[in-house]
Amino acid sequence: MNNVFVYCELEGTKVADVSLELLTKGRKLANQLNCQLEAILAGEHLAGVEAQVLPYGVDRVHVFDAPGLFPYTSLPHADILINLFKEEQPQICLMGATVIGRDLGPRVSSALTSGLTADCTALEIGSHEDKKAGKSYENLLYQIRPAFGGNIVATIVNPEHRPQMATVREGVMKKEVLDPNYQGEVICHEVAKYVPETDFVVKVIDRHVEQAKHNLKGAPIVVAGGYGMGSKEGFDMLFELAKELHAEVGASRAAVDAGFCEHDRQIGQTGVTVRPKLYIACGISGQIQHIAGMQDAGIIISVNNDPNAPINTIADYVINGSVEEVIPKMIKYYKKNSK
Amino acid sequence: MSLRIIVLAKQVPDTRNVGKDAMTAEGTVNRAALPAIFNPEDLNALEQALRLKESHPGSTVTLLTMGPGRAAEIIREGLYRGADGGYLLTDRAFAGADTLATSYALATAIKKIGAYDIILGGRQAIDGDTAQVGPQVAEKLGLPQITYTEEILKVDEEARRITAKRHIDGGVETVEGPLPILLTVNGSAAPCRPRNAKLVMKYKRAMGAQEKAAPACHGEKTLAYPELYEQRPYLNIQEWSVKDVEGDLQQCGLSGSPTKVKAVQNIVFQAKESKTLTGSDQDVEALIVELLANHTIG
Numbered sequence: 001m002n003n004v005f006v007y008c009e010l011e012g013t014k015v016a017d018v019s020l021e022l023l024t025k026g027r028k029l030a031n032q033l034n035c036q037l038e039a040i041l042a043g044e045h046l047a048g049v050e051a052q053v054l055p056y057g058v059d060r061v062h063v064f065d066a067p068g069l070f071p072y073t074s075l076p077h078a079d080i081l082i083n084l085f086k087e088e089q090p091q092i093c094l095m096g097a098t099v100i101g102r103d104l105g106p107r108v109s110s111a112l113t114s115g116l117t118a119d120c121t122a123l124e125i126g127s128h129e130d131k132k133a134g135k136s137y138e139n140l141l142y143q144i145r146p147a148f149g150g151n152i153v154a155t156i157v158n159p160e161h162r163p164q165m166a167t168v169r170e171g172v173m174k175k176e177v178l179d180p181n182y183q184g185e186v187i188c189h190e191v192a193k194y195v196p197e198t199d200f201v202v203k204v205i206d207r208h209v210e211q212a213k214h215n216l217k218g219a220p221i222v223v224a225g226g227y228g229m230g231s232k233e234g235f236d237m238l239f240e241l242a243k244e245l246h247a248e249v250g251a252s253r254a255a256v257d258a259g260f261c262e263h264d265r266q267i268g269q270t271g272v273t274v275r276p277k278l279y280i281a282c283g284i285s286g287q288i289q290h291i292a293g294m295q296d297a298g299i300i301i302s303v304n305n306d307p308n309a310p311i312n313t314i315a316d317y318v319i320n321g322s323v324e325e326v327i328p329k330m331i332k333y334y335k336k337n338s339k
Numbered sequence: 340m341s342l343r344i345i346v347l348a349k350q351v352p353d354t355r356n357v358g359k360d361a362m363t364a365e366g367t368v369n370r371a372a373l374p375a376i377f378n379p380e381d382l383n384a385l386e387q388a389l390r391l392k393e394s395h396p397g398s399t400v401t402l403l404t405m406g407p408g409r410a411a412e413i414i415r416e417g418l419y420r421g422a423d424g425g426y427l428l429t430d431r432a433f434a435g436a437d438t439l440a441t442s443y444a445l446a447t448a449i450k451k452i453g454a455y456d457i458i459l460g461g462r463q464a465i466d467g468d469t470a471q472v473g474p475q476v477a478e479k480l481g482l483p484q485i486t487y488t489e490e491i492l493k494v495d496e497e498a499r500r501i502t503a504k505r506h507i508d509g510g511v512e513t514v515e516g517p518l519p520i521l522l523t524v525n526g527s528a529a530p531c532r533p534r535n536a537k538l539v540m541k542y543k544r545a546m547g548a549q550e551k552a553a554p555a556c557h558g559e560k561t562l563a564y565p566e567l568y569e570q571r572p573y574l575n576i577q578e579w580s581v582k583d584v585e586g587d588l589q590q591c592g593l594s595g596s597p598t599k600v601k602a603v604q605n606i607v608f609q610a611k612e613s614k615t616l617t618g619s620d621q622d623v624e625a626l627i628v629e630l631l632a633n634h635t636i637g
Contacts, residue, residue, distance in 0.1 A: 142601065
């Protein structure tokens with residue numbers, strides 16, 4: 001009872017990276033709270049899948065294996081969580097801020113009247129004092145996220161309601177195996193007890209999932225462009241630099257919104273989070289949502305003609321100059337000096 | 340045969356165009372400096388509704404929004420594009436609502452509107468980016484949901500089934516569900532049609548009670564043509580309070596919100612030691628040489 005739960009997302013029988021990242025974080029939170037970590041797997045043909053999650057320090061795995069649970073649809077998965085949580089009374093529930101997590105989380109939180117915070121960029125444990133009500137709380141989950149278009153960072157707490165629910169995007173938390181031989185209990189639930197037949201009303205009649213076209217998340221060097229690149233053609237220059245450096249190209253939301261670059265290359269709170277050893281920000285002013293997605297980069301170079309661009313404050317190297325001028329020079333001098 | 344469609348829409352500060360004056364000296368958000376706009380993805384939802392109205396003659400599109408008196412603008416914008424009417428849920432008791440209290444309020448208003456076949460809304464609003472209100476309203480009304488909708492492909496009124504294409508991580512899927520249902524529409528769906536000039540002429544004086552009571556908002560000392568509102572009832576945008584929708588005060592606004600904001604921090608980036616270079620050939624080459632030397636680049 002009162003443990004930390006992670007809803008694990010499945011593509012077929014493969015557990016999503018974001019879920020493993022959350023198990024890693026969940027283990028740390030459980031240690032701090034001195035409680036157990038539990039995982040939920042819901043899908044079809046799940047025999048042996050628990051082996052993917054146990055190494056992250058999972059004490060109990062709840063398996064819901066039945067036809068119709070894959071591909072994901074809202075109602076059956078929501079009822080699994082709602083009914084399981086009524087029995088188990090978790091104190092915390094984490095899920096990916098993916099299409100699935102953002103479809104499922106709100107439904108569960110509404111049914112349980114528990115608070116849910118979307119797209120958290122950090123999770124911590126701490127105390128809270130409600131001065132108005134004269135109450136104080138220990139060991140609450142601090143759900144930290146940029147808000148209001150990224151102009152503020154808010155810390156959200158759910159003092160009275162359980163579970164405290166949060167979604168987190170892929171790549172925000174680190175994924176780390178705790179112990180490859182970690183021993184946890186595996187519980188196979190009878191799905192019909194949790195999911196009424198009437199839940200299977202929405203049918204997936206066609207489905208196409210493509211492997212990602214690029215490896216932005218894992219790239220050691222990222223060349224990213226912002227609105228300051230000015231055009232799609234401006235981005236061609238970045239692709240050229242990236243090709244030379246064996247880097248991947250990323251973009252800020254402003255550049256994606258302007259149509260300079262495809263959406264799947266967006267870096268930031270509502271895009272991909274990257275941790276490259278080198279990040280070259282070209283014509284990016286540095287909104288907090290963008291910073292949230294790249295601040296852990298090893299070395300940050302900012303090329304910007306605005307010396308006061310916010311991104312310059314976190315950059316290791318600031319090049320005051322126009323991107324049109326500087327990027328071709330970078331290509332030129334890389335070619336000249338690398339051979 | 341026709342469909343009764345409700346579109347949920349929100350007036351939001353335009354957080355995408357935050358200027359330098361958007362933050363006050365104290366570090367709080369200066370809402371007055373941000374223009375209020377129709378939440379972009381709610382416009383995508385409205386377009387899907389208007390298309391259904393065209394393909395299913397006799398259908399009605401009703402807007403529902405929650406906000407202060409000036410949020411009647413959302414209803415007007417909907418009327419300009421072809422919606423049939425709308426309701427503004429407005430009451431101080433709704434203030435400070437998180438997504439759960441918001442969805443509670445919207446659900447009570449939808450129950451008051453009465454019969455419906457399809458509820459549409461944007462996937463998320465740009466001021467919160469949570470994408471929670473749609474699914475929470477569906478849960479409160481006991482409806483199935485289709486989120487991240489890119490296109491409604493078909494509504495079969497006889498079979499009471501809807502088919503829609505939706506975005507999923509790394510792909511798309513086509514799903515089929517029963518009516519009534521709630522759908523949230525993704526920004527990648529078709530953009531909303533522009534205002535219709537004739538409808539603008541027809542509805543430009545449509546106002547809610549709060550707007551009518553404060554003509555100064557429209558740059559007028561007194562309400563122009565007050566008799567119009569009796570002659571043309573469609574110019575009166577209906578406002579509903581908590582009482583009108585028989586809402587439970589405990590579940591509205593701040594008191595109905597399980598999430599509390601513990602702290603708000605203004606964004607101050609921690610400055611670290613950095614080197615500032617110019618765009619000169621010499622500086623750029625020196626940097627490249629340095630990065631090559633320490634194996635940052637290969």
